[in-house]
Amino acid sequence: MAYADSRIMPSPSAPDPRQFWDNRYAEAAYAYGDQPNDFLREQASGLAAGDALCLAEGQGRNGIHLAALGHRVTLQDLSPVGLERARDLAQRRGVSVQTLCCDLADFQPPAESADLVVAIWMHLPPPLRARVHRSAVESLRPGGHLILEAYTPRQLALGTGGPPSLDLLIEPQTLAQELQGLEWLVLEERQRPITEGPYHRGTSAVVQAHGVKPLMRV
Numbered sequence: 001m002a003y004a005d006s007r008i009m010p011s012p013s014a015p016d017p018r019q020f021w022d023n024r025y026a027e028a029a030y031a032y033g034d035q036p037n038d039f040l041r042e043q044a045s046g047l048a049a050g051d052a053l054c055l056a057e058g059q060g061r062n063g064i065h066l067a068a069l070g071h072r073v074t075l076q077d078l079s080p081v082g083l084e085r086a087r088d089l090a091q092r093r094g095v096s097v098q099t100l101c102c103d104l105a106d107f108q109p110p111a112e113s114a115d116l117v118v119a120i121w122m123h124l125p126p127p128l129r130a131r132v133h134r135s136a137v138e139s140l141r142p143g144g145h146l147i148l149e150a151y152t153p154r155q156l157a158l159g160t161g162g163p164p165s166l167d168l169l170i171e172p173q174t175l176a177q178e179l180q181g182l183e184w185l186v187l188e189e190r191q192r193p194i195t196e197g198p199y200h201r202g203t204s205a206v207v208q209a210h211g212v213k214p215l216m217r218v
């Protein structure tokens with residue numbers, strides 16, 4: 001699936017987080033490592049290859065794993081520095097990925113264009129998050145899958161990674177409401193150990209979700 005690369009700047013009304021992420025992604029180490037998220041690896045292992053859209057994908061580790069499994073992958077993120085690191089990693093791994101540098105506030109994937117949507121640690125302000133979740137469901141083809149892992153508010157007390165702000169964290173019930181229209185294979189709140197690069201280390205409070213868009217009934 002080819003997406004229009006609008007190169008749109010973040011909305012003027014929103015604080016611009018791009019400098020923060022560009023600085024983090026310019027550090028020597030891959031911020032969340034160069035291996036895929038454990039939950040994504042486990043849940044994607046049996047899926048048929050198709051068009052995969054990875055939202056807020058940073059330095060590309062999850063999408064590059066999917067490309068190695070045969071998916072046609074688009075990595076979306078607002079950080080050009082992160083996506084440059086993703087292209088380097090993809091080249092070293094010998095896989096091909098498309099990159100799309102834009103703010104999610106300005107991105108609307110076409111309806112029914114993806115077989116798989118991935119959102120790992122996509123922590124957005126609630127109004128934007130709800131809109132992105134809705135458009136993620138709309139962008140799935142019938143039978144398509146969505147795989148997501150996010151920190152819950154319980155993570156604030158653990159302090160082992162993730163945003164330090166309550167409104168960027170999500171309750172499982174809110175997630176289920178925002179992603180309505182999917183049938184759940186997994187929707188679970190957990191505490192689990194995470195080791196992902198220098199920024200995600202230790203026992204973590206997360207919600208894990210894997211949903212399928214129902215096939216059309218005739």
Ligand SMILES: C[S@@+](CC[C@H](N)C(=O)[O-])C[C@H]1O[C@@H](n2cnc3c(N)ncnc32)[C@H](O)[C@@H]1O
Pocket residue numbers: 017021032037055056057058059060061062076077078079082102103104105119120121122123124
């Ligand atoms: C914690 S990182 C996760 C990166 C990647 N998903 C991973 O698991 O390695 C959060 C990502 O969200 C991206 N992001 C934050 N706000 C965004 C927005 N409004 N539009 C697009 N990307 C955004 C950041 O640039 C960053 O790459």
